[in-house]
Amino acid sequence: MLMDVKKVLLASPRGFCAGVARAVKAVEDSLELFGPPVYVKHEIVHNKHVVKALEDRGAITIEELSEIPDGATVVFSAHGSSPEHYVEAERRGMRVIDATCPLVTKVHLEARRFAAEDFSIVYIGHRGHIEGKGVLAEVSKRSVPIVETVEDVERLDIGNPKKLAYLTQTTLSVGDTEGIIVALKKKYPQIIAPPLSDICFATTNRQAAVKELAMVCDLVLILGSKTSSNSMRLMETARSKGIAAYLIDDVSEIEPSWFDTVGTIGISAGASAPEYVVENVVAYFREHGIPVEDFIVKSENMHFSEPLALMHARENDF
Numbered sequence: 001m002l003m004d005v006k007k008v009l010l011a012s013p014r015g016f017c018a019g020v021a022r023a024v025k026a027v028e029d030s031l032e033l034f035g036p037p038v039y040v041k042h043e044i045v046h047n048k049h050v051v052k053a054l055e056d057r058g059a060i061t062i063e064e065l066s067e068i069p070d071g072a073t074v075v076f077s078a079h080g081s082s083p084e085h086y087v088e089a090e091r092r093g094m095r096v097i098d099a100t101c102p103l104v105t106k107v108h109l110e111a112r113r114f115a116a117e118d119f120s121i122v123y124i125g126h127r128g129h130i131e132g133k134g135v136l137a138e139v140s141k142r143s144v145p146i147v148e149t150v151e152d153v154e155r156l157d158i159g160n161p162k163k164l165a166y167l168t169q170t171t172l173s174v175g176d177t178e179g180i181i182v183a184l185k186k187k188y189p190q191i192i193a194p195p196l197s198d199i200c201f202a203t204t205n206r207q208a209a210v211k212e213l214a215m216v217c218d219l220v221l222i223l224g225s226k227t228s229s230n231s232m233r234l235m236e237t238a239r240s241k242g243i244a245a246y247l248i249d250d251v252s253e254i255e256p257s258w259f260d261t262v263g264t265i266g267i268s269a270g271a272s273a274p275e276y277v278v279e280n281v282v283a284y285f286r287e288h289g290i291p292v293e294d295f296i297v298k299s300e301n302m303h304f305s306e307p308l309a310l311m312h313a314r315e316n317d318f
Helices: 018-034 048-056 083-091 102-116 130-137 150-155 174-187 201-216 229-239 275-287 308-315
Strands: 007-012 038-041 059-062 073-076 095-098 120-124 164-168 219-223 244-248 264-269 292-296
Touching: 007 201, 007 275, 018 038, 018 048, 018 073, 018 095, 018 102, 018 308, 048 059, 083 095, 095 308, 102 120, 102 130, 102 164, 120 130, 120 174, 150 174, 164 174, 174 201, 201 219, 201 229, 201 264, 201 292, 219 229, 219 275, 229 244, 229 264, 264 275, 275 292
Parallel strands: 007 264, 007 292, 038 059, 038 073, 073 095, 120 164, 219 244, 219 264
Antiparallel strands: none
């Protein structure tokens, strides 16, 4: 089982990013300031442990504003929301705590700006993902194709617009996205990029750490939920280096048979995975007498200020 394992390397950076930490705290602070129930439109982040912990404290996850009463307190999730949801919430007298990640908000603003300047837009992202739905709702009067692969680019049939730009989902694989962008630029030389990359710093940093981790490990465990795009990309990043990698929610999903003939195990966590699930996995290996070492690739000190609605509530005693 674990007889061949010599050590475990714990990647850094890993786990909660600044946007996730801000969103989770927004729900916690809303519960403290306003009392339960606090409604959360869509899972605040894509991690079952985080969602369950908040629901135990009085948060109620919903998908449509029609599910909650007028005047309620609602937190909009980190993934972003469509303009229509803000309009409806205001019309119905709801207290909105907007926990959209500022880096997702950046993509929303870019979509508006490109549309206002009459650009055609191509969106690089996963079809049906909640983040993309919010971004594309900003330009709902336009036909915006979604591309997930280089093959999707090859199949694009949008004519040859003079003004053309692309946007990307923030949680994508850096490597895969680069290939798609190269294909777009080859097919449409006039296409322009956003002023800064849309893929968030945390996604980039975690993928870079996993790439280096995979170079010195025989197997990598990624902590995160299957619904988490950035966690899935971390698993794929490790596998792209030719080693085994598994995405698990917590220690209960570990299969000891994975570690037959494995000498070094790497551990990382998606941006929505809480640190205590990592600590539980680390404890599992230590209980088996396996040493755990830090594998630090880059320091990360980003912090986002809390949503304005919470600031104002504190200032005005809500």
